[in-house]
Amino acid sequence: MFIRIQKDKCSGCETCIDSCPYDAIVMKDGKAEINELCQICSACLSVCPEGAITETEENSDKKEKGQGAGVWVFAEQRDGRLADVSLELLGVGGMLAEKRGAELSAVLFGSTEKEADELIKWGADRVYHCSAEIFSRFNDEAYSRLLSDLIRQYRPEIVLAGATPAGRSFIPRVAARLRTGLTADCTSLDIDSETGNLLQVRPAFGGNIMAAILCPHTRPQMATVRPRVMKRSEYDSGRKGAIIKVTADNITSRTNVIETVKEVSGAALNLQEANIIVAGGRGTDGQKGFDLLFELAGVLNASVAASRAAVDEGWIPYRHQVGQTGKTVGPKLYIACGISGAVQHLVGMQSSDIIVAINKNPDAPIFNVANYCISGDLFEIVPMLTKKLKEVKGL
Amino acid sequence: MKTIVCIKQVPDTAEVRINPETNTLIRDGVPSIINPYDMHAIEAGLYIKEKTGGSVTVLTMGPPQAETALRYAISMGVDDAVLLTDRAFAGSDTCATAYILSKAIEQLGVDIIICGKQAIDGDTAQVSPEIAEFLDIPHIAYIRKFDDIKNDRIVVQRLMDEGYDLVESSLPVLLTVVRELNDPRMPSLKGKIAAKKAEVKKMSASDIGAGEDDIGLKGSPTQVRNIFAPGTTKDRKILEGAAEEQVDLLLKELTELKCL
Numbered sequence: 148m149f150i151r152i153q154k155d156k157c158s159g160c161e162t163c164i165d166s167c168p169y170d171a172i173v174m175k176d177g178k179a180e181i182n183e184l185c186q187i188c189s190a191c192l193s194v195c196p197e198g199a200i201t202e203t204e205e206n207s208d209k210k211e212k213g214q215g216a217g218v219w220v221f222a223e224q225r226d227g228r229l230a231d232v233s234l235e236l237l238g239v240g241g242m243l244a245e246k247r248g249a250e251l252s253a254v255l256f257g258s259t260e261k262e263a264d265e266l267i268k269w270g271a272d273r274v275y276h277c278s279a280e281i282f283s284r285f286n287d288e289a290y291s292r293l294l295s296d297l298i299r300q301y302r303p304e305i306v307l308a309g310a311t312p313a314g315r316s317f318i319p320r321v322a323a324r325l326r327t328g329l330t331a332d333c334t335s336l337d338i339d340s341e342t343g344n345l346l347q348v349r350p351a352f353g354g355n356i357m358a359a360i361l362c363p364h365t366r367p368q369m370a371t372v373r374p375r376v377m378k379r380s381e382y383d384s385g386r387k388g389a390i391i392k393v394t395a396d397n398i399t400s401r402t403n404v405i406e407t408v409k410e411v412s413g414a415a416l417n418l419q420e421a422n423i424i425v426a427g428g429r430g431t432d433g434q435k436g437f438d439l440l441f442e443l444a445g446v447l448n449a450s451v452a453a454s455r456a457a458v459d460e461g462w463i464p465y466r467h468q469v470g471q472t473g474k475t476v477g478p479k480l481y482i483a484c485g486i487s488g489a490v491q492h493l494v495g496m497q498s499s500d501i502i503v504a505i506n507k508n509p510d511a512p513i514f515n516v517a518n519y520c521i522s523g524d525l526f527e528i529v530p531m532l533t534k535k536l537k538e539v540k541g542l
Numbered sequence: 543m544k545t546i547v548c549i550k551q552v553p554d555t556a557e558v559r560i561n562p563e564t565n566t567l568i569r570d571g572v573p574s575i576i577n578p579y580d581m582h583a584i585e586a587g588l589y590i591k592e593k594t595g596g597s598v599t600v601l602t603m604g605p606p607q608a609e610t611a612l613r614y615a616i617s618m619g620v621d622d623a624v625l626l627t628d629r630a631f632a633g634s635d636t637c638a639t640a641y642i643l644s645k646a647i648e649q650l651g652v653d654i655i656i657c658g659k660q661a662i663d664g665d666t667a668q669v670s671p672e673i674a675e676f677l678d679i680p681h682i683a684y685i686r687k688f689d690d691i692k693n694d695r696i697v698v699q700r701l702m703d704e705g706y707d708l709v710e711s712s713l714p715v716l717l718t719v720v721r722e723l724n725d726p727r728m729p730s731l732k733g734k735i736a737a738k739k740a741e742v743k744k745m746s747a748s749d750i751g752a753g754e755d756d757i758g759l760k761g762s763p764t765q766v767r768n769i770f771a772p773g774t775t776k777d778r779k780i781l782e783g784a785a786e787e788q789v790d791l792l793l794k795e796l797t798e799l800k801c802l
């Protein structure tokens with residue numbers, strides 16, 4: 148498929164020039180012409196008053212899959228190590244690239260060639276890697292300058308990044324610099340089969356509603372995605388791809404990180420890495436209830452999380468809080484005990500593979516998202532669960 | 543120090559629901575509040591004024607009713623209030639909103655801009671870094687503590703996933719603040735009187751020199767295609783029977799799923 152302008156019909160009115168998000172239409176000898184920047188996005192098709200622009204199947208100058216087009220993933224690193232969300236983005240990015248018949252690229256700032264190579268094994272066809280010193284630590288201005296420069300140079304049609312503190316801080320600058328749209332915190336991404344546009348779904352109003360967002364007229368289409376929402380693709384140690392070295396001359400920043408202080412204990416970090424989470428809400432009624440949860444978590448080798456109500460009561464520190472104003476988690480198993488299931492809590496744990504809810508109230512909204520609903524008293528159910536698990540595991 | 547605090551009036555989102563039949567928002571009777579994070583931004587502005595002198599201006603883009611939010615900020619102690627209101631602003635996404643705010647800020651002049659971490663209606667947290675980019679000034683997000691404020695330099699703690707960063711920046715700078723930073727004060731009696739009398743400055747698209755292609759729906763790269771209610775889980779099992787039966791059943795299922 149490609150786009151063609153019928154020279155004899157073109158009146159030279161230039162209407163199509165502004166319609167192109169890629170600056171791929173230029174005037175030559177008084178007629179419009181499509182150059183190599185065309186991404187076949189079809190935005191120009193309907194604007195020509197003469198009907199001179201058409202889509203054809205001929206492959207005379209069919210675009211090579213690869214450079215120029217494609218899906219980009221910003222691969223975040225911390226202390227040189229790839230953040231999990233980077234691998235999750237390659238998962239969803241790969242699906243989108245396949246639907247568009249395009250390549251999947253990753254952009255890595257800081258870190259080493261070894262990590263760049265890891266990105267290829269996780270699904271990237273090419274990696275743009277800049278190892279300059281200024282990028283070893285997160286820096287808004289430097290990161291946004293270089294990423295927008297690269298986007299201007301290579302013109303991907305989709306750019307994804309993690310909705311992490313860093314991603315949510317610097318990606319909006321990139322979007323503003325490029326004057327393009329950005330959709331925050333997407334929970335699902337797909338290609339609209341009719342238009343080929345990126346269909347971005349995200350919660351709004353505290354998760355009370357979902358909104359589907361499009362960015363039809365400007366490129367790239369940009370989105371941030373919450374960690375732990377998308378699935379990684381398969382790791383293939385034999386996978387091959389290209390690593391493109393990027394230099395960063397003249398990139399400076401007016402902000403400077405003097406020091407990075409780690410405060411979070413293992414327990415809370417584990418929360419986002421945990422395979423199993425036992426979570427408690429106001430229904431735990433304080434220390435006594437949480438003691439039961441910690442005991443169950445011990446047997447399951449699980450981490451303990453909490454609703455905001457439990458945190459506000461002071462029963463457990465803030466870093467255990469899951470939800471809109473806490474952490475987003477996506478374990479294999481989430482056991483919610485005495486949690487009503489307010490939307491603000493649900494947005495933080497809904498993407499768990501299996502959700503078990505234990506609640507006294509059979510109408511609690513948590514049961515709408517649970518796979519297994521136990522209506523009963525947690526003070527009875529939880530100890531029984533712990534006891535039986537101990538038996539099974541021979542503890 | 544001249545500080546501008548950007549605030550937004552939002553529906554109290556905990557109470558917004560969707561009509562599942564029509565897929566439209568039910569906003570009737572939902573109270574409007576100042577975005578909770580912006581309350582901390584106002585407090586931060588007042589703190590800077592107390593430390594360094596100067597003035598604090600609150601700025602909002604919104605419908606005429608948003609004046610209520612500005613007057614509340616005055617009752618807390620800010621000096622001036624500016625309302626950006628124009629039919630042409632309607633339908634602005636984060637990009638267009640940030641453009642409009644940046645044009646106004648350019649006119650007002652500023653050393654420090656303070657925003658909330660995010661607004662609870664959209665939860666995007668995008669407007670603030672976009673304002674900074676349009677103004678071509680640095681920004682620091684998620685401030686939880688001020689360490690030092692000088693005329694040409696600021697040092698703050700930025701909350702991150704695993705702890706915090708100590709970050710310094712030149713001025714002018716834009717900061718976004720989190721709840722841990724401070725406790726917003728209550729309006730004083732004197733403040734309440736001032737709020738009644740104060741004049742709220744109104745500015746339109748032409749006042750700030752914003753071009754029509756850059757604002758409203760036209761200036762917004764993103765479009766909302768549709769909204770819908772969050773779904774419920776399809777494969778849902780309600781476990782029946784006495785507590786012990788339920789526990790046994792659960793363990794059996796979870797073992798089969800290799801979850802344990």
Ligand SMILES: Cc1cc2nc3c(=O)[nH]c(=O)nc-3n(C[C@H](O)[C@H](O)[C@H](O)COP(=O)(O)OP(=O)(O)OC[C@H]3O[C@@H](n4cnc5c(N)ncnc54)[C@H](O)[C@@H]3O)c2cc1C
Nearest residue numbers: 428429430454455456470471472473485486487492507525
């Ligand atoms: C802007 C904003 C942001 C928010 N962010 C978050 C967030 O990040 N995370 C979060 O969690 N919340 C958040 N909230 C709060 C949220 O709206 C709810 O208030 C909170 O999640 C409720 O916590 P809960 O379910 O533990 O308490 P409740 O709603 O009080 O529910 C307690 C539940 O326990 C059950 N129960 C009581 N006793 C027992 C028993 N013995 N056995 C079994 N069940 C029992 C009850 O039936 C009830 O369903 C936010 C709110 C706002 C406005």
Ligand SMILES: Nc1ncnc2c1ncn2[C@@H]1O[C@H](COP(=O)(O)O)[C@@H](O)[C@H]1O
Nearest residue numbers: 548602603657658660661666667668669
């Ligand atoms: N219409 C607006 N008027 C003034 N400030 C705004 C407006 N929208 C957003 N902001 C500011 O930008 C912050 C982030 O908002 P958001 O990007 O919508 O989550 C808010 O906390 C406000 O400080």
